[in-house]
Amino acid sequence: DARVTQTPRHKVTEMGQEVTMRCQPILGHNTVFWYRQTMMQGLELLAYFRNRAPLDDSGMPKDRFSAEMPDATLATLKIQPSEPRDSAVYFCASGLGRGPSNQPQHFGDGTRLSIL
Amino acid sequence: SQQGEEDPQALSIQEGENATMNCSYKTSINNLQWYRQNSGRGLVHLILIRSNEREKHSGRLRVTLDTSKKSSSLLITASRAADTASYFCATRSGSARQLTFGSGTQLTVLP
Numbered sequence: 624d625a626r627v628t629q630t631p632r633h634k635v636t637e638m639g640q641e642v643t644m645r646c647q648p649i650l651g652h653n654t655v656f657w658y659r660q661t662m663m664q665g666l667e668l669l670a671y672f673r674n675r676a677p678l679d680d681s682g683m684p685k686d687r688f689s690a691e692m693p694d695a696t697l698a699t700l701k702i703q704p705s706e707p708r709d710s711a712v713y714f715c716a717s718g719l720g721r722g723p724s725n726q727p728q729h730f731g732d733g734t735r736l737s738i739l
Numbered sequence: 740s741q742q743g744e745e746d747p748q749a750l751s752i753q754e755g756e757n758a759t760m761n762c763s764y765k766t767s768i769n770n771l772q773w774y775r776q777n778s779g780r781g782l783v784h785l786i787l788i789r790s791n792e793r794e795k796h797s798g799r800l801r802v803t804l805d806t807s808k809k810s811s812s813l814l815i816t817a818s819r820a821a822d823t824a825s826y827f828c829a830t831r832s833g834s835a836r837q838l839t840f841g842s843g844t845q846l847t848v849l850p
Contacts, residue, residue: 666840679837714781727772728838730781
């Protein structure tokens with residue numbers, strides 16, 4: 624079964640440190656999504672790429688977060704500098720299609736991030 | 740803001756019973772999706788129902804959509820302990836680019 628792979632699965636670091644989360648989408652999928660999940664806010668979309676181009680990053684704090692797709696097999700989400708309020712589970716999902724909702728999204732198992 | 744809201748927030752049933760979860764949304768939708776999330780894992784897509792469909796089946800899952808009431812229900816028949824998970828509805832409205840997830844129903848199936 625093809626799967627979305629996220630690394631690392633867990634990350635604990637101190638406030639102010641740079642955090643990089645990586646995602647390998649399913650081969651052949653042309654859309655990639657980054658979500659953040661917390662108890663308080665639920666699942667929030669941070670950024671969305673189609674054919675490696677960013678289409679929507681309005682959910683992402685621009686001053687500290689950045690998302691890129693260096694190539695079709697790798698998506699990255701960086702936080703610099705990190706803050707305790709960034710503690711959450713970050714999910715990457717991929718899909719195949721034109722829009723974010725006309726297709727099933729395939730999720731990775733997430734990166735559980737704790738900022739001390 | 741959340742487009743879809745699931746009800747109830749938590750549901751506990753015995754194995755073999757049916758489980759029904761509801762999702763209400765606010766604005767007109769193109770389609771509605773249901774996802775399952777096991778503890779510590781990512782979301783898994785279960786079913787997509789389009790706005791012009793009223794009912795859809797997949798194995799033990801039955802999804803209905805009532806656009807006049809802006810609501811959907813997910814029925815799991817003959818539940819199993821392995822069905823224990825959180826269930827989310829997700830919708831996209833109008834020209835919105837993103838899919839918006841509800842806060843989920845936590846289902847516990849007791850053996």
